Amino acid sequence: MSQDTARRVLRIEAQAIQDVLARLDATFDRAVDLFFHCKGRVVVAGMGKSGIVGRKISATLSSTGTPSFFLHPAEALHGDLGMIARGDAMLAVSYGGETREIVALLDALKRLEIPLVSLTGNPKSTIALASEVVLDASVNEEACSLNLAPTASTTVAMAIGDALAISLLEKRDFRHDDFAALHPAGSLGKRLLRVDKAMHTGDALPKVSPQTAMPEAFHEMSAKKLGMTTVVNGDGTLAGILTDGDLRRLMERHGGATLEMTVAQCMNPTPQTVKANVLASEALTLMEKRRITSVVVVDDAKRVLGVVHLHDLWGMQLV
Numbered sequence: 001m002s003q004d005t006a007r008r009v010l011r012i013e014a015q016a017i018q019d020v021l022a023r024l025d026a027t028f029d030r031a032v033d034l035f036f037h038c039k040g041r042v043v044v045a046g047m048g049k050s051g052i053v054g055r056k057i058s059a060t061l062s063s064t065g066t067p068s069f070f071l072h073p074a075e076a077l078h079g080d081l082g083m084i085a086r087g088d089a090m091l092a093v094s095y096g097g098e099t100r101e102i103v104a105l106l107d108a109l110k111r112l113e114i115p116l117v118s119l120t121g122n123p124k125s126t127i128a129l130a131s132e133v134v135l136d137a138s139v140n141e142e143a144c145s146l147n148l149a150p151t152a153s154t155t156v157a158m159a160i161g162d163a164l165a166i167s168l169l170e171k172r173d174f175r176h177d178d179f180a181a182l183h184p185a186g187s188l189g190k191r192l193l194r195v196d197k198a199m200h201t202g203d204a205l206p207k208v209s210p211q212t213a214m215p216e217a218f219h220e221m222s223a224k225k226l227g228m229t230t231v232v233n234g235d236g237t238l239a240g241i242l243t244d245g246d247l248r249r250l251m252e253r254h255g256g257a258t259l260e261m262t263v264a265q266c267m268n269p270t271p272q273t274v275k276a277n278v279l280a281s282e283a284l285t286l287m288e289k290r291r292i293t294s295v296v297v298v299d300d301a302k303r304v305l306g307v308v309h310l311h312d313l314w315g316m317q318l319v
Helices: 002-023 026-036 048-063 106-111 152-171 176-182 187-191 214-224 244-260 280-290 310-315
Strands: 042-046 068-071 089-093 116-120 133-136 228-232 238-243 273-275 294-298 304-309
Touching: 002 152, 026 089, 026 116, 026 133, 026 152, 042 048, 048 068, 048 089, 048 152, 089 152, 116 152, 214 228, 214 244, 228 304, 238 244, 238 294, 273 280, 280 294, 280 310, 304 310
Parallel strands: 042 068, 042 089, 089 116, 116 133, 273 294
Antiparallel strands: 228 238, 294 304
């Protein structure tokens, strides 16, 4: 049955990763340190399936704070070697360690003083012997029933690549904001977007003082089109807010007399607020839970920084 095959494949690949875990030692630390102190980019190279794995490793490095690009070894031999510069480091992915296109690059790497880390299943291979650091990615067997197609070996290489990337992420103290900055258009970046990147500020921020007459407050709310206005004291601190809903309720109770009042008489003095470093998704959840359309963004001293609106966050498709 196919399920039996799937279980066998997954067991073999899981065991291969467990085997790598058991032999993990200071060699891995040396590889991380080498890439951490690299002044340029981490160049990842590999052919065939190893090349596909290498592309993924390079992409993961780049997205987690380690500048990296993938170099096709065959293309490097025909001009793309110029992509490498002194200060770079290379990660060569080659299970057998004898990939001829990578072997042909070794002299050039030495001339350019490019430190080499190899990710290989053969620590005694040509590529391994030319490397400053050798990461042992050997497996006892492939998950392929013919023991031929790269399966367990590519899984192990991918896992070691992930381990390198995340170790470097932590060593660089790479944080949520850094990740979001590198993923501005993706769903991950949106999930990590902070309120300060989504709020209305400056001239787009509706703002009146407590002493403002209500007709002027109407005008400010209409002009800024957020269905509300902040009420700000002379020192910039938040005094309250006034919303469309507040106006409707005031008109129902007081009718035309509302126009004779000041904002201080009509505002909500205890509005919901958030800090600028709160995730936009958290602000969205808060507004939906409280059934409000706007939240004022303030600093620790309660000074008004901006306003974030429900419709803006819906439009960002944060979830």
